[in-house]
Amino acid sequence: MVFAGQGDARRSMALLWRAGSPAQGRPGPKPGLSVDEILDAAVAIADAQGMAALSMRAVGERLGRTAMALYTYVPSKSELVDLMYDRVLAELPVSYELGAGWRVAVTSWAGEMWAFYLRHPWVLQVSQARPVLGPNEYVTLETVLRILRETGLTAGALRRLVGVLFHFVRAAAQTVAESRQAPAATGMSDEEWWYARSAVLEEVAPDFAERFPTLTWLDGEGAYQSEDESVPYLEQEAKETFAAGLAVLLDGIEAAVNRAGLRALP
Amino acid sequence: MVFAGQGDARRSMALLWRAGSPAQGRPGPKPGLSVDEILDAAVAIADAQGMAALSMRAVGERLGRTAMALYTYVPSKSELVDLMYDRVLAELPVSYELGAGWRVAVTSWAGEMWAFYLRHPWVLQVSQARPVLGPNEYVTLETVLRILRETGLTAGALRRLVGVLFHFVRAAAQTVAESRQAPAATGMSDEEWWYARSAVLEEVAPDFAERFPTLTWLDGEGAYQSEDESVPYLEQEAKETFAAGLAVLLDGIEAAVNRAGLRALP
DNA sequence: AAAGTTAGTTTATGCCGTAAGGAGTGGCAA
């Protein structure tokens, strides 16, 4: 097994924080590419065709180079993805109006995050195991923390809250992101897919109603009606789930704030 | 592009619901394997080494066969994964005591789901774009719906709530699951990794405290202290985030229930 | 002009999913 050592950490961090030595007066041919150019190409591919289509070959080709040419600028594919991640995070707003209270600010923050994830759905596949520790990741954290600090909750509570909020927005966005990819991936629209499936389901599980009474009841209670026909059914519903879930979450936070406030009274 | 037609849907569903024609009196050699044996082998590999290690070759080898032998039983790798998913879902409890109220029941349901995801972290990587429509997926839904129906909320609200709860548990579990994989994947413990990184961070961002005042403040406010030294720091914290977040979510649901109840009064 | 460093290529290794085709198995109809 290959162990990543101190040197690798230094290289990674230098790339992320753009702290590399300037390329002036160095021997050898002039660089024909730059890390930023590579990142733009890679992000464009991932945005348009998803993470699965992001290969070193594809990025190289888009830049008129071979896959191997990229290794001059970036140590590996996984580092490339980390860099892409930190780069797109720069799109996010860095501060929110706090005049109307933290709840309003958190709501619009969540909306921005939601839109961001849908703009770059591949970000949802970047491992959250360990932070990337890039500058924009820190900015993103700082931004939401600045809002949440307004609640007056303790540091420990804030730490947990940040985790919960990110989890929630990510997970909600993931549902929509994946459902957008599905038709392209399977070459089948949601309608076609569902039609084929549900027909077979009746054959294969004729006792469905008895086996799943609650589900059957729910299905009977007026299915969701979309107002906007241009947006797919599933997506519309997911958006409402997001809004409703966020409201529930914020209600919970408000309850915690009130509890803390009451306890502070004489 | 290859389009999946009606025939594929029928084959998939038959496999999921075990509605295949019995193998008695059929010509040709007796099957040396079975779908269940294959699923057990595949699940064992995915549990132990993660989704990335799950290849048709690996599963075949574990069963003393070649990769291609599996295609007699299972049409493709993605169908295999769907089958694995529905199979492990069978481990989950199918009903919860409702005597102590829905809140208690939801809490233990969430705990079971959390443990389930950590037992089978690869499940978190199964696409949620479209439901698999296997029997156990329906059972799982039925189970949680039966609990939530106790709240007395409307069908629409319930639909959203189920989504939110699944999102939340999945996302929270994902953090821990990924952080468990990280040391194995990089050959570096969390401590080593963090030590190497933070040393470089000071070099590369000497103005950290000014750029990220809120983060710096949070860091100063007593870092989390683990009681149980055997469990990694990050994991302990994630578990608390899960519990705290769930409580917040349930508070929010309770608020919605109370609002609905008040509105129903004369 | 020689030496040394760098950018980018070609080539090769070992993975992956799976298509194609062939070998052997065994139940059934003739």
Next chain:
DNA sequence: TTGCCACTCCTTACGGCATAAACTAACTTT
């Protein structure tokens, strides 16, 4: 009993992937 044929399982092969190694060509410094 023979021949057929559906069936299981194998070998081989293809085109993808990340990336290691060795090479060429460009450019700066000595």
